[in-house]
Amino acid sequence: MIKIILWDIDATLLDFLKSESMALKKVFLHFGLGECSDSKVAEYSAINQSYWNRLETGELTKEQVLIGRFEEFLSLNGYNDVDAEKFCEYFEASLPDCVEFMGNAERVIKTLSKTYMQYAVTNGAKAVQEKKLAVSGIEKILNGVFISDNVGFAKPSKEFFDVVLKNIPRVNTDEIMIVGDSLTSDIKGGNNMGFKTCWFNPHHLPLKYGYNVDYRIDNLDDIFDVLKNENS
Numbered sequence: 566m567i568k569i570i571l572w573d574i575d576a577t578l579l580d581f582l583k584s585e586s587m588a589l590k591k592v593f594l595h596f597g598l599g600e601c602s603d604s605k606v607a608e609y610s611a612i613n614q615s616y617w618n619r620l621e622t623g624e625l626t627k628e629q630v631l632i633g634r635f636e637e638f639l640s641l642n643g644y645n646d647v648d649a650e651k652f653c654e655y656f657e658a659s660l661p662d663c664v665e666f667m668g669n670a671e672r673v674i675k676t677l678s679k680t681y682m683q684y685a686v687t688n689g690a691k692a693v694q695e696k697k698l699a700v701s702g703i704e705k706i707l708n709g710v711f712i713s714d715n716v717g718f719a720k721p722s723k724e725f726f727d728v729v730l731k732n733i734p735r736v737n738t739d740e741i742m743i744v745g746d747s748l749t750s751d752i753k754g755g756n757n758m759g760f761k762t763c764w765f766n767p768h769h770l771p772l773k774y775g776y777n778v779d780y781r782i783d784n785l786d787d788i789f790d791v792l793k794n795e796n797s
């Protein structure tokens with residue numbers, strides 16, 4: 566019986582790619598780099614993802630991720646006179662204003678809030694995540710939010726989720742379900758803790774070896790069937 570749902574934010578409840586693209590285009594204009602094409606956005610997005618992956622494996626620190634992704638992106642595009650740190654600063658400041666829900670996410674969490682306790686569990690820069698959660702109204706709908714910067718640890722570490730467990734009502738770990746798009750942070754985190762896992766996989770990526778996925782959905786509306794099945 567599921568009693569508590571832990572939600573990933575970026576690319577699960579909020580359309581991270583859309584806000585990323587809007588923010589990057591804004592930063593390009595601000596730094597006089599002209600229009601940022603969709604292919605440049607895609608290029609940045611791939612670099613960004615690879616840096617966050619390296620944070621999850623412990624290879625890089627958060628600071629190295631934030632600046633390093635732009636150093637690589639700017640140098641690849643020949644913008645060598647642009648300061649990656651300043652570029653990053655403006656980008657991070659622009660991101661929260663470019664908030665967009667993932668399709669039907671807002672309605673889904675509002676509906677579920679009548680029956681379930683729900684919390685956000687997210688990695689990311691504190692200032693950005695806090696503003697996004699406020700601007701989107703998510704913080705008002707959910708029962709609480711856990712941002713890695715505040716917690717002091719990041720998903721998928723057990724330390725991160727230990728802090729979460731200490732601050733939510735006490736239930737069995739298999740009465741908690743984590744829902745997210747990332748195998749390496751959300752599903753792995755859930756597996757580490759013995760939570761039920763629901764992989765939000767709208768692009769139908771192949772499941773990788775070593776991850777225990779209880780449910781796979783490609784539309785957030787399917788969460789209602791998942792919970793019906795669990796709780797029947």
Ligand SMILES: [Mg+2]
Nearest residue numbers: 573575576746
């Ligand atoms: Mg995500």
